[in-house]
Amino acid sequence: MISIYAPASIGNFCVGFDSLGVALAPIDGTLLGDIVHVEAAEKDQFSCIGPYAGKLPSEAEENLAYQCLVHFREHVALDMPPVSLVLEKRLPIGSGLGSSACSVVATFAALNKFAHTALSQEALIELMADFEGKVSGARHYDNITPCYLGGLQLTADLVPNKAMSLPVDEAWYYVAAYPGFALNTAKARAVMPDSISSHDSVEFAQRLSSYCLLMQSARFDEALALMQDTMAEPYRQGLITGYSDAKAALPELGAELVSISGAGPTLFTICKTLNAAEQCQAWLRQHYINEHGFSHICKLDNQGTRAISLGAKS
Ligand SMILES: Nc1ncnc2c1ncn2[C@@H]1O[C@H](COP(=O)(O)OP(=O)(O)OP(=O)(O)O)[C@@H](O)[C@H]1O
Numbered sequence: 001m002i003s004i005y006a007p008a009s010i011g012n013f014c015v016g017f018d019s020l021g022v023a024l025a026p027i028d029g030t031l032l033g034d035i036v037h038v039e040a041a042e043k044d045q046f047s048c049i050g051p052y053a054g055k056l057p058s059e060a061e062e063n064l065a066y067q068c069l070v071h072f073r074e075h076v077a078l079d080m081p082p083v084s085l086v087l088e089k090r091l092p093i094g095s096g097l098g099s100s101a102c103s104v105v106a107t108f109a110a111l112n113k114f115a116h117t118a119l120s121q122e123a124l125i126e127l128m129a130d131f132e133g134k135v136s137g138a139r140h141y142d143n144i145t146p147c148y149l150g151g152l153q154l155t156a157d158l159v160p161n162k163a164m165s166l167p168v169d170e171a172w173y174y175v176a177a178y179p180g181f182a183l184n185t186a187k188a189r190a191v192m193p194d195s196i197s198s199h200d201s202v203e204f205a206q207r208l209s210s211y212c213l214l215m216q217s218a219r220f221d222e223a224l225a226l227m228q229d230t231m232a233e234p235y236r237q238g239l240i241t242g243y244s245d246a247k248a249a250l251p252e253l254g255a256e257l258v259s260i261s262g263a264g265p266t267l268f269t270i271c272k273t274l275n276a277a278e279q280c281q282a283w284l285r286q287h288y289i290n291e292h293g294f295s296h297i298c299k300l301d302n303q304g305t306r307a308i309s310l311g312a313k314s
């Protein structure tokens with residue numbers, strides 16, 4: 001059996017709406033992401049298990065992982081033997097942690113490994129983005145490529161091979177806090193304006209390009225100082241109960257940055273010490289997260305999507 005793990009990700013990494021994303025690795029070793037198991041079977045079979053399986057439509061046809069299997073069989077690997085595909089749904093839906101991307105990436109990566117196709121990495125990424133685009137209301141790569149490749153990715157159609165990896169300050173901690181309610185990505189996109197002024201687009205371009213060059217030059221503190229989300233946060237923060245309070249309170253506890261993860265409602269902080277990250281996490285547990293939510297202190301997941309053994313930590 002092939003078991004493939006795909007990690008949670010932060011899309012819109014603050015200065016890079018639809019263009020910058022990171023993959024997350026909780027420091028306690030928790031596997032924060034979806035897992036897909038594939039093995040040979042007598043005929044194609046699909047099932048969905050795991051803590052969030054019950055939050056997805058019960059019909060297989062409505063599950064992205066099943067749709068990916070059907071597409072793969074009909075358009076990519078026509079002679080692939082029948083398979084049993086099990087999606088272990090471990091990320092909440094509409095969380096801002098790249099949940100749909102996780103299922104899509106894990107499924108295509110598992111099928112690709114099983115069928116030994118000759119698909120290029122770029123072709124695989126495009127296929128993944130097609131399916132992510134089906135549910136989120138627009139085609140974007142900022143969950144797909146960090147989830148697949150790991151680390152910090154500058155990622156878009158204009159980027160060579162769809163993704164370029166940037167170096168990061170390995171000392172930074174990321175606290176990700178999912179408050180326990182869903183926010184649909186399409187809805188969070190719908191509150192944004194259809195167009196922005198030339199002043200705002202020039203400022204966005206300056207900020208993103210400067211950020212990337214500073215990170216590439218290992219001038220991490222200067223890059224951090226530029227991190228401000230002028231594109232999405234002003235429109236989306238009103239959809240996320242408690243976000244403004246967290247944004248005001250967490251810098252006092254040592255957060256260098258507080259920003260929305262993807263389309264929300266998960267928020268993330270960047271902290272330079274474990275102590276600051278722990279203090280932020282304690283505040284978030286008390287003030288931001290309900291009984292269905294969770295938080296993790298993370299580093300970046302530099303491995304991305306990978307095969308795991310079944311004894312891996314849950
Ligand atoms: N395997 C799957 N994983 C996640 N969502 C799925 C899956 N299959 C079908 N869906 C549907 O796709 C939609 C995903 O919605 P949305 O894009 O808001 O969530 P998300 O991908 O979890 O968000 P985010 O990227 O912010 O974490 C939901 O309507 C959900 O029911």
Ligand SMILES: N[C@@H](CCO)C(=O)O
Pocket residue numbers: 011012017018019096097098136140142143185188189232261262263264
């Ligand atoms: N870039 C996407 C990420 C969704 O997780 C958006 O903000 O809509």
